[in-house]
């Protein structure tokens with residue numbers, strides 16, 4: 137199993153040593169840590185240097201678009217010389233929290249798509265209540281990068297559109313929630329070859345630990361739920377999604 141989206145730099149109740157150790161005990165082989173803000177970059181570089189099986193992404197989250205600066209392009213290029221930087225992320229559009237700077241979000245998103253293309257790195261997408269614009273911008277500006285729709289939250293129809301483009305869906309703890317009917321349908325409707333496991337720790341903790349702080353070890357509950365929904369065994373979920381992650385992020 138690979139936790140393809142895990143902010144272990146943001147955990148409050150356990151140390152990163154504990155998070156990495158707990159994950160290893162549950163058979164999670166690798167963890168990828170996305171950036172949200174430029175202030176995360178140093179911490180992520182430290183983590184990937186400290187742990188053999190921890191990888192990083194660099195990027196600016198749409199809710200932090202005001203912290204974007206064009207100088208970051210050169211900074212990211214330099215840091216991405218480290219081969220353990222495996223994606224640009226998380227980047228995208230978020231119309232849920234604050235709609236007042238949508239245009240700035242789009243601008244920052246497009247700049248980072250171009251950067252990912254130039255660096256030949258995949259793109260890890262944050263799309264919250266912005267499906268159409270996210271899709272349209274990726275279609276228009278992404279020339280060559282693999283695309284992961286992190287914490288996928290769309291309909292079956294939208295999932296199928298994304299898969300038609302060859303994109304991947306990041307599935308996390310939400311799928312274990314009883315009322316997440318739409319998510320469960322998505323997981324049943326798309327090919328397993330397009331699913332990646334993730335936690336988005338410290339957020340979105342799966343059942344049975346919902347309400348507490350999330351951590352990479354809990355990605356196994358996501359895998360179990362996917363196995364249950366697809367009526368296959370967990371070994372198949374693990375082997376296919378691990379191969380997917382290794383392919384997308386060139387791990």
Ligand code: NI
Nearest residue numbers: 141170226336
């Ligand atoms: Ni995230």
